[in-house]
Amino acid sequence: MIAGQHQDKEGRWAWRLTGFITLCVYIFMFAPIIATVVLSFNASMFGGFPLTGFSLQWYAKLLSNEQVLTAFRTSMWIAFVTAAVTTLLGIITAYALVRFEFPGKATFGTLVILPALVPETILGVGLLVLIKAVDQPRSMGLLLLGHILLALPYVVLITQARMVGIRRTYEEAALSLGASRISSFREITLPLLIPAVVASALLAFTISFDNTSASLFWRPAGVETMPTQILSMLKISISPEINALGTVMILVTVGIPLVGGLMLQGLTRLRKRVDAKGNA
Amino acid sequence: MGMTKGWKLYDPRLAWMLVAPVLLLLLLFLLLPIAVMGVYTFFTFVTAGVETSALTFANWKEFLTDSYYHGFLLKTVRVGAMTAIICAVLGYFPAYFIWATTFRHKWLLLLLLIVPFWISFTIRTFSWIHILGEQGIINVTLLKLGLIDQPLQMLYTEGAVIMGLLHFLLPYMILNVYVSLESIDRTLISAARSMGCTSAQAFREVTLPLSLPGLGAGLLLCFVLAAGSYVTPQLLGSGRDALFGNLIYDTIMGQLNWPMGATLSIVLFVVLGCFAAAYTRYMGMSQIVKGLGG
Structure with missing residues (x-):
């Protein structure tokens, strides 16, 4: 029945907008976390972007x-x-x-x-x-x-x-x-x-x-x-x-x-x- | 059990025995501290870490007359309210989407909403530095594309604080609205549609009003949590973006002025309590309970 809920033109347009905003919210929620995880493998001496190479040295340093x-x-x-x-x-x-x-x-x-x-x-x-x-x-x-x-x-x-x-x-x-x-x-x-x-x-x-x-x-x-x-x-x-x-x-x-x-x-x-x- | 001889199966006396440990815990470590804090607001501050129990109105007088404190309070309420409203606007769409979608793996969308609750709040907050900071992804990308020649100052602003709070509070809002939408009888919407409502009318007349309790509970929860926050302004804001929680922390842990710290805590407690009381008066407690339970 939900499919029938958005069958008119206006409804389809609103449904697409809802989907788009939902996607944006999910990206908003996970982008910073993913950035942190990615940067933890970065070879750079500094904690930020850009990426300069893959390294596990920060994990080794952490363990000591x-x-x-x-x-x-x-x-x-x-x-x-x-x-x-x-x-x-x-x-x-x-x-x-x-x-x-x-x-x-x-x-x-x-x-x-x-x-x-x-x-x-x-x-x-x-x-x-x-x-x-x-x-x-x-x-x-x-x-x-x-x-x-x-x-x-x-x-x-x-x-x-x-x-x-x-x-x-x-x-x-x-x-x-x-x-x-x-x-x-x-x-x-x-x-x-x-x-x-x-x-x-x-x-x-x-x-x-x-x-x-x-x-x-x-x-x-x-x-x-x-x-x-x-x-x-x-x-x-x-x-x-x-x-x-x-x-x-x-x-x-x-x-x-x-x-x-x-x-x-x-x-x-x-x-x-x-x-x-x-x-x- | 011998001691229950002569007692009814669900004897209230047994119930009291069962809740006694938790009741004691709450009385001693929740209510008593708030009461002691209330008394402390009338103590006299001598010097850092030292106060006497000579009763005085000095702390209250200082709070009521010094505009420094009023500014903090207003800013805290404003940031809390802005965060809660943006959360409501942004959070309604995903909640509605998850509720209405025919996507088979809906559970995955819900799980992804719960995952942030498991990730350390400190980490979620500081990870924004990688997005907004000078070496953050936005600035590095814009510099590389040649659109700017100086990194934009996005971090350590009120906007960054609100961004961090949104990040922390959106799952609460989405889950609250979702729980409320889930309880709507879907045949009502079919009925509205078959009676000739457009989908927009059906949404406005049926779905939206019936989801208002969840939206209200979400607003209250987000407002209270944002206005009581400490870590987010500390990590993402500059000194000017400090909120009431930071003021309390500095007064107690920095200046060691316990009576004033207690006064400020009671003020925050009463202000937020008033909002919560106004809400529960109209909506009841049950919606908040539903929201907290996920």
């Missing part, structure tokens, strides 16, 4: 840059812990929000997504003022806590959306057959929830790994995460090394969700095949 490696490790483990903790909290919260009716539920639901709506600068200053008020130094714990707070809304929303689609009768059937509450959740709800759990964990990982503004406020003195390391390198110059670093980061943050998604797809396909065999 101790500061960058330390920042990478720091960001990696913070992102891992954030993903694990936030996903766990998200599952519990989504379960409560979807299955239960309780006074204050609407308010709580709004409160949970608030960290996504409050500008990071304000969240950053807020936590900092709080620990200053109780006379505590900035610590890794604070940075971690902040990242969990930032990722929580997204994780709850994703898990909640999936949980709504899982009918409670399945769990209740297990309960009436004598399963305990925890085992009915583990055996019935959790397996059905897996896609949302994986999606949440990946998103929480990227949110943490990528966080810049708030981390600038929260990081302990002398600690750099990957994005703050890039910022401080940019203050000196646009070196080709930064392009290489950017490309590595893109590979990590785009690669992990893509591989995760593909694995998940493969897993469901495998399970379906096994199920089909079992039934036959």
